[in-house]
Amino acid sequence: MNIKDFILNQEMLGSFKYFWKEANIDKNSKGYGLIRDRAPSNPNVASIAAVGFGLTAIPIGIKRGWISFEEGYERVNGTLDTLLNLDRVNGFFYHFMDIYTGERVWKCEVSIIDTAIAICGAILAGEFFGGEIKKKANKLYEEIDWNWYLDKYKNWFYMGYTPEKGFEGYWDFYAEQLMLYFLAVASPTHPVDREVYYSFFRNYAEYKGYRFINSWLGSIFTYQFSHAWFDFRGKVDRKGIDWFENSILATLANRQFCIDNKDKFKGFNENSWGLTACDGPKGYEGRYGALPSGLFNNENIVDGTVPPCGAAGSIVFTPKESMDALEYYYKNIKGIFGEYGFKDAFNLENDYWVSEDYVGIDKGITLIMIENYITGFVWNTFMKNDHVKKAFELLEFRPVKDENLAMCL
Numbered sequence: 185m186n187i188k189d190f191i192l193n194q195e196m197l198g199s200f201k202y203f204w205k206e207a208n209i210d211k212n213s214k215g216y217g218l219i220r221d222r223a224p225s226n227p228n229v230a231s232i233a234a235v236g237f238g239l240t241a242i243p244i245g246i247k248r249g250w251i252s253f254e255e256g257y258e259r260v261n262g263t264l265d266t267l268l269n270l271d272r273v274n275g276f277f278y279h280f281m282d283i284y285t286g287e288r289v290w291k292c293e294v295s296i297i298d299t300a301i302a303i304c305g306a307i308l309a310g311e312f313f314g315g316e317i318k319k320k321a322n323k324l325y326e327e328i329d330w331n332w333y334l335d336k337y338k339n340w341f342y343m344g345y346t347p348e349k350g351f352e353g354y355w356d357f358y359a360e361q362l363m364l365y366f367l368a369v370a371s372p373t374h375p376v377d378r379e380v381y382y383s384f385f386r387n388y389a390e391y392k393g394y395r396f397i398n399s400w401l402g403s404i405f406t407y408q409f410s411h412a413w414f415d416f417r418g419k420v421d422r423k424g425i426d427w428f429e430n431s432i433l434a435t436l437a438n439r440q441f442c443i444d445n446k447d448k449f450k451g452f453n454e455n456s457w458g459l460t461a462c463d464g465p466k467g468y469e470g471r472y473g474a475l476p477s478g479l480f481n482n483e484n485i486v487d488g489t490v491p492p493c494g495a496a497g498s499i500v501f502t503p504k505e506s507m508d509a510l511e512y513y514y515k516n517i518k519g520i521f522g523e524y525g526f527k528d529a530f531n532l533e534n535d536y537w538v539s540e541d542y543v544g545i546d547k548g549i550t551l552i553m554i555e556n557y558i559t560g561f562v563w564n565t566f567m568k569n570d571h572v573k574k575a576f577e578l579l580e581f582r583p584v585k586d587e588n589l590a591m592c593l
Contacts (some may be wrong), residue, residue: 198525199551200245203238208283215286217263222541230283233298237548239305243312260309264320275328293344300363304413308566330368339383359399362410370575389476392440396433402473402484404460407431408497412552415563422580435498441474449488450532455512458494463528463539488533492526493546499557
């Protein structure tokens with residue numbers, strides 16, 4: 185086994201262990217199966233998005249022989265029971281909850297995007313296990329009222345909701361939310377119109393010759409998350425947009441941005457890139473990203489922090505560049521690799537800093553994308569779902585080769 189394969193295997197195994205070991209395994213607990221948002225910090229807080237990634241991680245663990253089918257089935261089945269009994273609002277989950285009681289913490293929002301990630305994980309598990317697990321996954325999906333979260337005048341989904349303040353913000357710009365439209369349009373109980381998908385603003389921007397539809401903050405995760413489950417390869421929508429190609433270009437631009445700024449930041453170079461929301465020296469920073477960002481290239485924050493999940497989560501888009509980055513981190517960044525693989529981030533400015541934590545969503549996108557890169561397992565399993573297949577039809581996606589369409593660059 186060469187060094188690159190060794191690193192991939194160790195990172196996958198470490199990432200899987202995060203979801204297996206950082207879950208609540210007390211079967212008498214109301215929070216059985218909930219997974220910590222991060223570790224080792226905040227051990228009492230779970231995130232619903234981490235659960236969605238975990239429901240996807242377990243079939244990967246079974247497939248790779250890390251756990252038995254029976255162990256995985258028991259964990260997933262019990263987790264879905266927990267989710268069905270959690271406090272929800274029109275089917276939507278709170279973003280964060282107490283890992284032992286399942287109760288809302290931090291007065292956090294009822295999150296449409298994090299609910300969608302949980303549902304993607306449930307659908308994947310349903311396709312893998314079938315039977316009772318698929319029935320429970322379908323029940324979770326069917327109980328979501330997507331229309332409640334939609335501003336019908338603007339035709340945009342709201343971004344967040346709290347009982348205290350009501351709805352706030354909109355998914356009006358491209359980001360990680362593509363999954364919302366697919367799940368919502370194909371809902372068997374509360375479908376939205378296909379035009380909701382075509383209503384958000386698509387802004388074409390360019391960085392050093394790479395022209396694509398950019399996200400608001402330029403964070404690389406926004407070009408990755410929906411691709412973890414939905415296989416956009418070789419497909420275009422009715423406007424000719426190829427989201428897979430879009431993510432390739434966004435990834436290459438992110439890398440080029442780091443190359444261009446390597447004299448300003450010690451941690452940036454051709455093998456150290458992938459700026460995205462992650463931990464930084466001063467705490468979690470959701471605005472980390474590269475150019476282009478927003479409408480005027482002024483929305484992202486850059487301070488030299490590099491998260492390994494940035495390159496890892498783009499391995500399906502840029503295999504060589506991502507693999508070279510992971511090898512570089514493994515060999516050169518002291519303290520970055522631990523029990524669960526790569527820690528969340530590092531920063532070489534001023535004092536040498538490496539995050540003490542692993543973050544659930546970052547380990548999740550890493551594990552799934554490496555699995556998709558090697559075998560396509562998550563894509564192949566998820567795309568068998570009838571609702572998913574229906575969503576691509578309803579949103580008028582077509583094969584690139586049949587339409588001879590490519591994204592207008």
